[in-house]
Amino acid sequence: QVQLEESGGGLVQAGGSLRLSCTASGRTFSNYGIGWFRQVPGKEREFVAAISWSGKNTYYADSVKGRSTISRDDAMNTVYLQIDSLKTEDTAVYYCAADPSTTRMRVGGRGDYWGQGTQVTVSS
Numbered sequence: 001q002v003q004l005e006e007s008g009g010g011l012v013q014a015g016g017s018l019r020l021s022c023t024a025s026g027r028t029f030s031n032y033g034i035g036w037f038r039q040v041p042g043k044e045r046e047f048v049a050a051i052s053w054s055g056k057n058t059y060y061a062d063s064v065k066g067r068s069t070i071s072r073d074d075a076m077n078t079v080y081l082q083i084d085s086l087k088t089e090d091t092a093v094y095y096c097a098a099d100p101s102t103t104r105m106r107v108g109g110r111g112d113y114w115g116q117g118t119q120v121t122v123s124s
Helices: 103-109
Strands: 003-006 008-012 018-026 031-039 046-051 059-061 066-074 079-081 092-099 118-121
Touching: 003 092, 003 103, 008 031, 018 092, 018 118, 031 066, 031 079, 031 103, 046 066, 046 079, 046 103, 059 066, 092 103
Parallel strands: 008 118
Antiparallel strands: 003 018, 018 079, 031 046, 031 092, 046 059, 066 079, 092 118
């Protein structure tokens, strides 16, 4: 079992920045890729970014590419997602997931373990 907890959400003005954290406990964190997803009420959950277990490979959705950075600190069992130049359309509940395969996460939207989510609201 891997328990995931997201933090860092909140209300921010458009154009601002936010850093989300996904902290894990339980099984060996460094064995898992971590993905970030987001969901707006009435819409399907969408992939945002992912980082491989080694940290060597990162992936981003087109919607955040160029203005976001995903990173991991295995000593802290934490993955970070920094999003800059926030837009109102970034408003969503953000979830992190853990899975041995980043392909399963970014292509299939699947993950073995999920957090409860953190709300991000971007105001105009």
